[in-house]
Amino acid sequence: MAKFDTYDLPLSTASDEAAALYREGVALMLSAWPGAAEALDGAIDADPDFALAHAARARLHAMRAQPAEAHGRIVVAQEKVGSTHTEREAGHVNALMLAINGRSQETLASALAHVERWPHDAIILSLPIGAFGLFAFSGMADHNQAKVDLCARHAAAFPDDDWWFLTYYGWSLAENGEVARGRTMLERAIGLRRENANTAHALAHAMFESGANDAADALIANWLPDYPRSGILHGHIAWHAALVALERGDADRALAIYADKVQHSVSLGTPIHIVSDAASLLWRLQAYGHAVPEGLWQDAADYARDAFPKPGHAFVDAHMTLLEAATGDNAGLFRRIAALDEMVANGALGAGGIVPAIGRAAQAFAGGDYAGCVRILEPMAADVARIGGSNAQREFPEDMLLIALMRTAETEKARALLDRRLHRRPSPRDSRWLSGLAS
Structure with a gap:
């Protein structure tokens, strides 16, 4: 048979x-x-x-x-x-x-x-789909649209109650700006199969995109305890809870989540998640005015260096430059930028010049050269999507530009960027920053 x-x-x-x-x-x-x-x-x-x-x-x-x-x-x-x-x-x-x-x-x-x-x-x-799929890591600037188009093209092949397809179509829509429609699909998907880390993860992203921080916090608090720590996304979903804590200005909670679930010594996730989650979370903590405890930057950098000894992956390299800049590893950062420049010149890096640009901007930012950071990032802001990953993971270069604008008294440009962000996604942190610029 x-x-x-x-x-x-x-x-x-x-x-x-x-x-x-x-x-x-x-x-x-x-x-x-x-x-x-x-x-x-x-x-x-x-x-x-x-x-x-x-x-x-x-x-x-x-x-x-x-x-x-x-x-x-x-x-x-x-x-x-x-x-x-x-x-x-x-x-x-x-x-x-x-x-x-x-x-x-x-x-x-x-x-x-x-x-x-x-x-x-x-x-x-x-x-092809997902934050780490072929579209996202292709170097395309419009990979979010490509994912939506692919799902829409083949939607008729799947029944209305297919939890897997609802997950990836819903996530693609949420990342591409159709947040309400995407979230509806994702909530249906998790109702059909609760033991599904991809759906819980995607739903956390959809909530992030709409500024639904309380809903995201409740989702993760209620769902994550039932997901074994051996699950590939356990640490990364916890990282989303740490982002919510930072939105509220609660650095102690963010650090506690990092120590308990995200840091390489406790996470059983993949190196790409561990490195990017550590680099972006620690960078956010420091950039938002909170102290990063002694040794955390170096610990994350040591792990990352062993996990990814060679440059050539745009998403990883963008995060590696944060670690090298934060730990003062100028020699390592110079070598990485030089290697990336060569790859760009040879057409061997699909994401193009945005990757070494993020490295140079991170170095300028770490050294207090905020005007230099603005000069590097501002002309290339539209290219950040080319490094791949999700909107939430790619927020740090925009944050870097925004903070640099505020620290160089480029008030009008900072206000315009904050207005665009708040129109796209309500954020308590961005609202506080905007109020500060107005006062």
């Missing part, structure tokens, strides 16, 4: 157990919930020739920042795909192979072509 995945796509396995465990493992992977590895390993044990189970296991290794394991497993998946597997399964494995081998442009082209034929192949459709 034929076997199928959750979306009724045929699976080339003769084992009912393997098919059931594959469906379970994929659902857990798409919801960023612990247990996916065990389910997929069980599917492989039940049918060692099941190519898609090997491919999903490779994808999970990649998501967990385990490149050697991901490469090994995708090679097995490629070996297993043959005359006994369908064209769709072969294309699925090929797209994941390209992704795992870091061939981003080819992966994007392959994934988009694949979902034109099989739009409800959720693992492949997931590759």
Whole structure:
């Protein structure tokens, strides 16, 4: 009897157990919930020739920042795909192979072509979307719109009660300015499947985008205790609670959350989240006028240097420059900026000149050269989206420009920027700053 995945796509396995465990493992992977590895390993044990189970296991290794394991497993998946597997399964494995081998442009082209034929192949459709997806890290300035367009194009392929698609369509809409519509989808999604870290995370983003700080705080307080600390997004969702604390001016609470859930010594998240969350949170604390306890900057910088020894990832590099500037590692910062400049000149950095510009601005800001920071960032403000990530994660360069404007008495420019931000997203902190400029 034929076997199928959750979306009724045929699976080339003769084992009912393997098919059931594959469906379970994929659902857990798409919801960023612990247990996916065990389910997929069980599917492989039940049918060692099941190519898609090997491919999903490779994808999970990649998501967990385990490149050697991901490469090994995708090679097995490629070996297993043959005359006994369908064209769709072969294309699925090929797209994941390209992704795992870091061939981003080819992966994007392959994934988009694949979902034109099989739009409800959720693992492949997931590759371009999300804050760390192929669109976000493509260097595009309009990646938020691209994500919305892709979801809208394939919405008809999914039922109205599909928790995974509602999550990513809703999040894409919220990031692209349709916050109310996106939040409605996300609240429906979390009602359909509460054990879903991706939805809780996306809903926290939607609440951030609308300035709904009390709702975000309540969501995280009620939901996070039920999410195992081994969950890949546990520390990052806690980071959102720390942002709410900072919005309220409560630095002690933000630091307590950092120490308990976000810092590398306690978080089981991936390095990209740990580094970006630490750098941006500590930077916000200091820039907003709060003291960063002795040793925290250096501790975060030491971890980051080991996790990402080489430049070349726009989103990571932007955060690395914050750490290097804050710790006075001028030699490391100069080397990074020089390497990034060379990549930009050679066309090897999709995000372009905004990345070394953020590094130079961070150095100027840390050294008290606020006028220099403004000169660097102001002409490039529209390019910040090109580093990827979410709107919340990319707020720090705009904050840097805004604070530099205020500290150089560029009152009219600072007021105009605050007015735009408050029109987009109500913020107690921005309201306080605006009142201060008016007085």
